[in-house]
Amino acid sequence: MESSAIENKVMSAREAINRFVNDNDELIIGNYTVGTCCELVYEIVRQKKKGFTLYSQSGILDVDVLVNAGCIDRLVSTYVLRSGGKKGGGAVERAMRAGTLEWEDYTNFNYNARLVAGMHGFSFIQVLEGVMATDLFKKRGFMGEDKYRVIQCPYTGKDILTVPAANPDVCIVHVQRADRDGNAQYWGAMGSVAAAALCSKRIIVSCEEIVEHDVIKSSPHLTIIPSYRVNAVVEIPWGAHPTEVLGYYNLDRFFYGMFMMSNATEEGARAWMDEWVYGCKDREAYIDHYAQKFGSGMLDKLKARAFFSAPANYGSAFISSWDENGRERTMGITLETLEKTMEERGMLCE
Amino acid sequence: MSKKYTLNELLIITCAKEIKDYENVILGVGLPTTAGALAKALYAPHTTLMMESGIIDFEPLIPLNHIADAHSCRGFSYATDLFSAFTMTYRGFVDVCFLGVGQVDKYGNLNTTCIGDYYKPDLRLPGSGGAADFISYAKRTILTMRGGQFVEKLDYFTSPGYLEGGESRNGSGLFPKDSGPSMLLTTKGVFRFDNETKEMYLDKIHPGVTVNDVKKDIPWDLKISSNLTTTERPTDREIDFVRYFAPVESAGRELMMELAVTSVFNHAQERGKM
Incomplete structure (x- = not known):
């Protein structure tokens, strides 16, 4: 681990991705459905990093943007939404048909369990055995026999289903706030965000805002990643747009819909990537472009109103x-x- | 005679009636979340609504965008994680869950993974997500199908219904006793599963639909209930709730998209941008 207290961890997305994400890494997207680390994903694409095995609990825009850019060789996931329903398409489907992408399918729990095993230092973990009746168990992708193995429980003698631990090289994750050392606070739909980060060897945190350490100290129940595990802290307001961040902004349904329509075809996806990923050098440029194209009023309408958590007395x-x-x-x-x-x-x- | 309703409204309301008071309910996105909100407001005030993302005991104020949508409610009682939401189900604390369907066979086994060859699919559907885990361990599962299809054989077996029928699910030793799908709701009717054979049969048809309309979608000789009835007509109170809470669901996807595009276009014109 390269993280240490004296090192300055606060940096730009460009520096963080350049320093901590390598070609051919096992890369994990920490966020689950909401608060997607979009800017970190786009920066990986702009730096033309490639050869990844991508772990994603459940992806849509994040996974498809990386696959559209040709960054991903292998995918471990449970769910990637197709753009435009049956009539549509998507980057993952196009790549699978072209034979440039392999996908190892898991269920939500069984995928998440691999991260939990990894985060706690175990080599495998027992999982929910219902899938043994299905093709999820019977059909194997690039993991082959190691996708699932069955062992006998030493206590009950019953067959139990197991999956191997996952310890990806690097996690990219977006949170509401963090301090300069990397104590990362996240709230709302907890999903598998903490496990995804903590099972990884390196962690890049982007946040809506960097806050004073005292803010963290008075609300430790919100901290999901402790500073000593974090390599880089990147402050990126609107860093998850067009997805949503609880307490900051809502899902941009209009813009998301635009992505989905574009992404349904290869040409549409390319044009969208050119405009919104390659065409904007960073998030500030992206937001400027958005405001210039649609008016800043569109973003103002998405800003969250306050509904504060009752303070917990730590006194x-x-x-x-x-x-x-x-x-x-x-x-x-x-x-x-x-x-x-x-x-x-x-x-x-x- | 109550007021006129849309097909989507009928489906949501029919779905909501499957939730009983005091039950713990896992909601999937779309129709089920609106059904959950309706049930909680009208028939089952003590039900605990839950989502796999770890959002537990919430009261949606607007229709949810997806299963991790904390923006559509004002707080919730328990913020756990995905891992625990599933172990909670595994341990038997979830009474009912709702799943959408891509392909379904006569025993309620499901495919939401692909159409065609798994390794080089014609259509790559989203995948299991939580579906296979939930239908394995929830006490019962409500299936909803709007765009899917009935098939003799699934292209990919994602989620276990009654396997080969009869006692095969119970006999496999993999699932809690007597768990499995309890209903399939489609745009044409309501299907249930025979107690003995576990084969699905038509239990209700929606108003204006004939048995032949239903049969023509189904590749096997569909069994029909001896007391086949028509799906209950929604009441004004139910229709009003859905229309106020989830007008986009009442309108349906197509009309919603059409009106949304028009609305964005009009706004842009006002700003002189297009």
């Missing part, structure tokens, strides 16, 4: 061993008296 009766009269709370004496007593008893050494 206690006192935070010093010494009371207001300078007496120690248990022994009832001052520091001066304590030192005198210890001297008298011959307890102090030179």
Whole structure:
């Protein structure tokens, strides 16, 4: 791990992706359906990184953008929504037909379990065995026999289904807020976000805003990734657009719909990628382009109104061993008296 | 006679009636979330609505965009994770779940993975998501099908219904006893599964639909209930709820898209951009 407290982890998306994402990595998208780390995904595409095995719990725009760009050779996932329903299409389907993409299919739980095993340091984990009746178990992709293995439970003697742990090289994930050290706070639909980050070897966090460390200290229940695991912190307002971030902005249905329509065909997808991914050098340029094309009023309408969580009281009766009269709370004496007593008893050494 | 309704409204309302009070319910996106909201508002106030993303005990205020949509409710009671949402189901705490259907066979086995060859598909459908896990362990499962098809043999077997029928599901040792699909709702009628054979049969047909209309979509000789009835007509109260809560569902996808595009175009024209 390259992370350390003295290192400055705050950097641009360009620097973070350049430093911590390598060709042929196992790459995992931390977010699940909402708050997608779109800008980090786009930056990977702009830097033309490639050869990834991509882990995605459930993808739509994020997975298809990476596949459209030709970054992904192998996909481990449970769900990728097709653009435009039956009449439509999608990057994943096009790539599978062309034979340039292999997909290992799991169920939501069984995929997530691989991350949980990885995050806790186990080599495998027991999973939900219902799929043994189905093709999810019977048909194997590039993982072959290692997709699922059956062992006997040493306690009950029953067959149990297992999956291997996953420990991807790098996780990209978007959260609401983080401090400069990388303590990352996320709330809302928890999905498998924490497990995806914590099972990975390197973690790049993008956030809507960087906050003071004191904010984190007073709300540790919101922290899903501790700073010592994080390699890079990137502040990117609107970093998940067109997906949504709870407390910041809603899903941009109009723009998302536009992506879905474009993505249904290869030409449409290419034009969309040219305009919104390759055509904008960073998120600021993207938002400027959006505002110029559709008016900034469109984004204003998506901004969240406040509905604050009730504060949890992390306070206690006192935070010093010494009371207001300078007496120690248990022994009832001052520091001066304590030192005198210890001297008298011959307890102090030179 | 109550007021006129759309087919989508009928489907949502029929679906909602499957939820009983005090049940724990896993909702899928689209029609089921609106059905869940309707049930909670009208018939089952103590039901706990849950989503696989870990959003537990929520009250939707607008139709949900997807199964991780915390924006469409004002808070919720329990923020757990996906892993726990499924182990909760595995342990038997989920009474009913709702799944959409790509292909279905006569025993309620499902395909939501692909049409054609799995490795080089004609259509690559989304995949299992949580479907195979939920239908495995929820006490019962409601299937909804709007664009899917009935087939003799699934192109890919994603989610287990009653396997080969009869006692095969119970006998496999993989599932809680007597779990499995309890209903299939389509745009033409309501299907249930025979207690003994576990083969699906037509239980109700929607108003204006004939048995032949139903049969022509089905490649096997469909069994029909001896007391086949017509799907209950929605009440004004039910229709009003759906139309206010989820006008886009009342309108349906096509009309919604058409009106949405017009609306965006009009706004742009006002700003002089197009």
